[in-house]
Amino acid sequence: MKKKGLLATLLIALMIVLTACGEGETSNGTSNSNSNTGGNSGKEQTYKVAISQFVEHPSLNAVKDGIIAALADGGLVEGQNLVVDFQNAQADFNNLQPISQKIKEGKPDVAVGIATPSAAALVDEITDLPVVFAAVTDPLDAKLVPTLEAPGGNVTGASDSNPDAIHQLMDFIAAEFPEVKKVGIVINKGEPNAVVMADTAKARLAEHGIELVEAAIANSSDIPIAAQSLVGQVDALYVTLDNTVVEAIDILLDVAHQHDLPFFTSDRDTVEAGAFATVGFKYYDHGYEVGEMLLEILKDGKNPGDMDVRKPQNLDFILNLGTAEEMGITVTDEMKAYVKDQESNIIE
CATH class of the missing domain: 3.40.50.2300 (Response regulator)
Structure with missing residues (x-):
């Protein structure tokens, strides 16, 4: 009986040691500590970006492609640690509010409006999440922001017009x-x-x-x-x-x-x-610049309201x-x- 008791004690001690090692290392022996885990037990954080685009045509498609490329170059790769929810209004103004509502309910890390109608609908609908606009001619006239310098609130972006x-x-x-x-x-x-x-x-x-x-x-x-x-x-x-x-x-x-x-x-x-x-x-370059702004918000924790609206130079x-x-x-x-x-x- 004493031998059985000793054996049980040793087994328990071994399990405790193995458990402690498992909590500190992954299967390949690397540390699980990561500033982007967000409490996900060692998993890298997955970011969600929602994009509302007014219509698909070469210029706006190039903006979207530039955004995705900039995110990838910054370490956020679709299918790995990035989820992109893309919505196309098909040039129908009646689609804008439902799309914006859907994006709001999906609670992305940031919402992007490509073209003035889509951006305006997102700004009207979303007040508690970062919103970034692209391919907008006049952000002031469209009432997306009150000023181009540190506009405040949850909105910033880039104008495509000078x-x-x-x-x-x-x-x-x-x-x-x-x-x-x-x-x-x-x-x-x-x-x-x-x-x-x-x-x-x-x-x-x-x-x-x-x-x-x-x-x-x-x-x-x-x-x-x-x-x-x-x-x-x-x-x-x-x-x-x-x-x-x-x-x-x-x-x-x-x-x-x-x-x-x-x-x-x-x-x-x-x-x-x-x-x-x-x-x-x-327009690809314009989108890439917007993608870099997204990285500042997602990875650096910047507040959109502190970021100046950019325009082509x-x-x-x-x-x-x-x-x-x-x-x-x-x-x-x-x-x-x-x-x-x-x-x-x-x-x-």
Whole structure:
């Protein structure tokens, strides 16, 4: 009996030792202590990012891709320690509130709104979680933040518009296309971002004695009629960062090519798709910058309200020489001279 009692005592002692070792090490002998465990018994913290995007088109898709890439470069990889809840409103304003409500109920670590309508819906719905916006033309006009410097509250982000870009493009039209007296624009006035940019362009063109002629639409199905209505009335076409219009940009490009109308735009992706010129940047880079802001919130614990709203700084002219001839444009050396980085921003 004494031997049995001693054996039982030794077994209990051994179990205690093994248990203590197991709590301090994983199966490969590494320590489980981790500042990101959040009390999850040694498991690395998984972050959840919810993204509401107004519509899928090249520019906004590039923003999303840039965000995901920046997070991955910062150590947050989808399928490993990152869950991405992506919601697409399909350019339907009626979808925005339900999407925002769903995101709020999912309690992500941060919610991201890509494009003004999606960002505005998130800001209206969510007050107790970080909200970051991207591809927003005028955060102040959209009432997303009260100021661009340390806006306070739970919201910050990055604007994709700099009025200087519009001014430079309108000045370019006036200087290099003296025959242009009227510029046509197809616009959805339900998008505040489009209205702000159109007003900026209109004012700048007026300084050069050029008129901006508007063809208003309610949705993308109106674009063919609106585009055709401008034929014969205008000498060139221009589009803003109007999500409804950009979603169906091929229709406007066809009209421009068929009727030899120089086509100017506010985003690089539309130039790459067949427009002639813009002053802008790569939307992937814009998204990447937003992704870096997310990392500051998620990993560094920064308060969105303490983070300044960012806007594009490295603007450049972007010309598509390959489509110029189809629009009846003779590209001169003077036009090319506007482009700072000609290797990257002159598209053959």
